[in-house]
Amino acid sequence: MELKNLLFIPVFLAAIGFFFYNLRRILSYVKLGQPENRFDNPGERIKNVLKIGLAQSKILREPVAGFIHVSIFWGFLLFLSAIIEAIIQGFYSGFSLHFLGPLFSLITLTQDFLGLFVILAVLWALYRRFVQKVKRLDVEGHKFDAAFILCMIMGVVISMFGQNVANIIYANMQLSEWEVRPVSLWLAGIFVGDGSSASTYYEIFWWMHILIVFTFLNFLPYSKHFHVITSLPNVYFMKIGSQKYALKKLNLEDENLTQYGAADIEHLNWKQLLDGFSCTECGRCTAACPAATTGKQLSPREIIVNIRKRTEDKAPLMIAKTSEDNEEMQKTLVHNYIKDEELWACTTCMACVYECPVTIEHVDSIVDMRRNLVLNESNFPNELNVVFKNLETNGTPWAFNAQDRANWAEGLNIKTMAEDANTEYLFWVGCSGSFDARYQKVSKAFAALMQKANVDFRILGVEEQCTGDTARRLGNEYLAQMMMQANVETLNGYGVKKIVTGCPHCFNSLKNEYPQFGGNFEVLHHTELISQLLNEGKLKLKDESAKTKITYHDSCYLGRYNGVYDSPRDPLKKINGAELIEMERSKDKGFCCGAGGGRMFLEEVEGTRINVNRAEEAVKTNADTVASACPFCMTMMADGIKTLDKAEEVQVKDIAEIVLENIK
Template structure:
């Protein structure tokens, strides 16, 4: 027994040493990344770990796969006690039963979780090889890696039960009366006879401990590295608003070699850590509208490519391995990630929403776009016109800046230049100012605000694009120029409260302007109109007998968690029957216009707006409701392309509400 203990001690010590060496290697690789503070607000970060990492909040959005993973995760947490048992036996010929009768309950949960883990592994293998959902159809090496890990987990559980069962048969067990599964296994093993039990026990124990130590040391080289990094990654995930992009500093611009991300050393340490943490589960890619419609973008492959390139290049950067021409001639962008992948992204945040380990795909994609635009001047040709218009006309379109306030003619709305004593600035946005269809929405919002007695004004031709299209397209310099000019205008008129008509403007003003000194109380028009209804300042007087389905804007929903306000407005109107699309709320499908895609052609695969329009039309609605100018344009185009113009209207929530209060409005003499 002493020899066995000594052998185990040597193997255990070597295994821990190898594990620590590999852990240090991975930690060292992070040093090639740029610094980023992810150590603030520890209490908030710990709360997120409890709900997302330990509570498995995101994984449980998918019932079968979620619970399967839940049991495997918690099985490992609880079965750390079983590993402790095995280590104590190897070192001191005892186990946790030395703590007394409480061990009875530990042993029960060891059995319970062991059984659930085995069942979960079998379900996982069934899904991977029999059911084969699209997101699990990966390259052969990843498939083999996943299978190897699952089989290791399976045999770790079997050998655990075998170790405990032979202890029972050898009368070496204490407080095992609640081991319902082990007791049954012990009866099976008992058929081998008393003399075989000690040999079986040694075989099971050695296999168990070698599998556990082997598993531990295989992880740093496996896609299942996330078992070690997922909890830290959740802890270090961004606590800033979901709709916020990290700004670039343009100070000392003449000394900057390049802007954005070309290779892994341009990433932050957290972005590299995201690469370590990717589970390759494919949830991000299966939710990606670009991928669903045949575009080359796979958010999963973006993150996997970061990990592959880090493992390849970090050793040479840190002088841990010799530099080679092959490694130096490659870059993350171009050799691992193509331009078409980056420009296919709509920045809808579906990938981030679905990721169970809080990987931040969108920021990384935009950082790579920034390199292409700011350093290489490489971007889709359509964006040349967009950028030029933003520079010259302060709008993505070729409209004269002087006509920006013409939509309000005849509505008796003053500009802040005429009267800056108003409480709210109505931020109309480029679409509300220039797009013929969305001007009607701007008018509807203005009429509702006037009806409710809201004190508001507009900027007219002093309003400029918020910078959102330029920012999402990677032109950070142009975006910051527009942002600073708008903030100066706000300061001139002492603007403190803003109502927006566009979710993109809403998100930028609310979540991103604070980084540049612009702090405002910002409302999107649907949440403000709901507020007016609750306060009784707007009264619904008409019944609208129509079947309506509502399309969630990504920048209103996933970016800012505004899901209920538009639905509550519709629900408050008598006669409206609201029917949800299959993909709705935080699982809603993007219209295809975000991330500056509004200004680029879809040349690959199916048009995203057609995919979304078909889903809406499948419900046979009278009205497709939206709350975003981009969504309205894309859905209107989709309805036209599906020859459904005579059957279905596309309307903004404000237009529908205005129709419901029209009688009261007319009585008030506003129309």
């Protein structure tokens, strides 16, 4: 054993030992979270890791930054082989991976080119961060962190090239068997000397390489770059299947339950705590957030960063069983780390979750904290008093009489389930479709289309009440569950199998959240049925319609939540004379109207208005019609366009109305 090996072994043991100590420490923090089963369906989970984690599909949604990150990520993964080789050389100096034969050729070739690539990518990343000062990357207090990590990545690559070049010079410009290193060979040609000091340089670069790697490894747990370790597990444990965007059911029947939702870290589940340690602070979520981009206090990145901060502050005290009187223990995540205003600003549009490259679930945490505010603290914006009261007494957020719910259908020859339950579809009208004067017209238009196409449908009439979406997202799980259970009872009582609805919020609830309460139905949005009827020829468009330019505003609950992008667009594309113009932010990048998550019923006093921001974008397309497929979007877009004084030139219409105007 050489002196080098004797020196290396204690360095190795100290570095690895300290790393595992920190890993265990953080794992013990995460384990303080509530239990949550994220171990089911390993096949789908592995697929997500391959697609989102390794192929970096979400990162590549932003081409420039995505390309930089993918280069660094894959470059670094390939360097792992160089790192492993260097570490083994610490125990046995003559070790080389050349026994891998042709695979060694591939490894050395890719190491060489990717090394160059990583150096360029790191320089580019430093340029974007410190010269261009890209806003999304500008996180207070983390400039040093980012620069340090980027420099270390660069150091690992430079020291790898240093070892290669010294080796090549030492061997008189010869490569070993199976070794293919064109870049290193070229560099060796530049630095070539008499070769006498090459072995000394090799040792210097080897130690530099090893020490940077060990420093990097042990810096990770103390920096945001711990995501290097946690991001793949975080992707593995993401929510999957139909529950991906569904809110979790609180077990209100549990008599021992005293805490509803989350006031502090121990009320969040372990995955929500892991989210905190997986955040790369890339800012993609905040850049996409309608609340943040219109100047509200909410930043989804800060929500997650603060969950991590609180975990780091409180978890060690909890593990040490520190007295509740301790000043730090007296604080809570909600109020001391995250302000109420931040939580109430969220529209639950899901843009943050959709954009996050490490599948962090911001909305669940936000709603959990809202649940605490509403159910534990009775602490919510004043406007909600009347909303909750109306929901409780009228089954709708507005002050309408529940007995008037089916008034819109009078004289339209529409039967209720109570009159005749033998039907194919139940038309779930929703609160807006039933009571809102503007959206009643949409209910009528859609009913007329179904009648024209001979679709067999009924309504529930006065037996229908709010799906509970608004109450649930506002944190009033108790009220939401009351409504959901009552609706499931009614629907199951009639043996309903298929539901069609014009409201994406009802659609999402009925489809993805009602199964939690025993309501299992085939649920269609009205644009899906309209599209289907057109395709089947049961509805026929006019041969010629008036020329019109239409832009379609994606509803978050239809688009991001349920992937319905084509069925609202297809009918518009088919109308002869209609031109469909896309807004800049469309489909899964669609910008929220500002009404989701109960925001429809809350004043918007901070920053600029979300609906006006979106209306400006719609007006910019020069369309004469904004097509919508959601009652909330319709209200918000019409209001935004009115604010811009464009109501004379731009109309807001539902897809059902547009199709009805254009069929034979």
